[in-house]
Amino acid sequence: MNLRKPLKITFILVCVFNFAAPAQEKPVPAAQKIKEQDWAALKFYQQANQNADLEHPKENRVVLMGNSITQLWQRVDSNFFKAHKNYINRGISGQTTPQMLLRFRQDVINLKPRILVLLGGTNDLAGNTGPATVDEIFGNLVSMMELARTNGIKVVICSVLPVYDYPWRKGLEPVEKIARLNELLQKYAKEQQLVYLDYYQVMKDERKGMKADLSGDGVHPNLKGYQLMEPLLVSAVAAAGKNKK
Template structure:
């Protein structure tokens, strides 16, 4: 009887200890966060307001901008520049993120690089006019909040390694022409990434890219030069 009581007590203690063990936390499901608002949410919350006289600039785009900070972090850390690129994003996702990742950060200017992922993921429904609608909406939001607008002529792409059925070169040329025309009509600054990187077949120069789409460090150094000129030009413009 004595041994039975001891065994019962041990079993009870074991059950209590098991019950007190924390259950494994389930991994948070972000499948409802189509625009990846969660990616920079914490960084944005920790970011202080711009200092007096600070000319903060937000870089809004996809992998071109996200990889830039990875390859040349000093460029961003040595300037009041905020990189808000998310690899793979299309223009409507950038538009959804615009308030959180641009307006709320109170920049002096925003650089908008959009369109290539829309084209590379096209299943027959993407048009340059549709891409421009999203670019126009972002530009109008920026202007409403006194943020200088810098619109990028997209980098040249002859072929996407992950989707060789798409022939993007001419479509990017046409999109860039539309961006330049819209910018001129609205007194926005044009940042031309296409011209200094392009080769004879309207793709990127081999020595400046890792895959025909994304620049290498040498390519980013060239982009840095034209970016600085565009930022200076934009910040000098009257409201």
């Protein structure tokens, strides 16, 4: 009988751990850091708000709250604002309604205006700060209107201006969303007895975008566009001043 000694086999498990050094983060530009730290641009009008009493009369103040369409207005047609010293421009380029809502107290309420002219929502539809539904945009605008009225400020709510396509975010097809948002705003204004300022109807073309002679990029009005809007604004402000709501 051939007995073989059992063969002992030793298995050696070798575990190799590869600890890779963490990748170094790319430096963030200073301007981007500031934007990330001040998402709502609370510092943008900080100094201007402190100087407001020196630059604008305290009586019958009108604050225009919005995005680049509001901000650029003063640059494109500065004569209009020189003629209306009581109008305070608080537009910030690129802003969406949640950003506007966050800075609403300092840039509107604390200035103690008699009337608020609120224009916003188009950048939300362009996805500037991420996806947003029409109902979410409408809700943010309503929140600002409610804050204004709670603080004794009369409201002019503006329609969103017509846009066929956003040059910086092509293919989003905003036409129907803008129309729907404007319907909600107009209905709300009627229910709450507020002044609805309808820029949309006089500025839209056959495609429901902005008329070519009123804008260079289909989003922002040119001088002719603003001059079309100005008498409508003045009339709406006058109506709001008489409004009991």
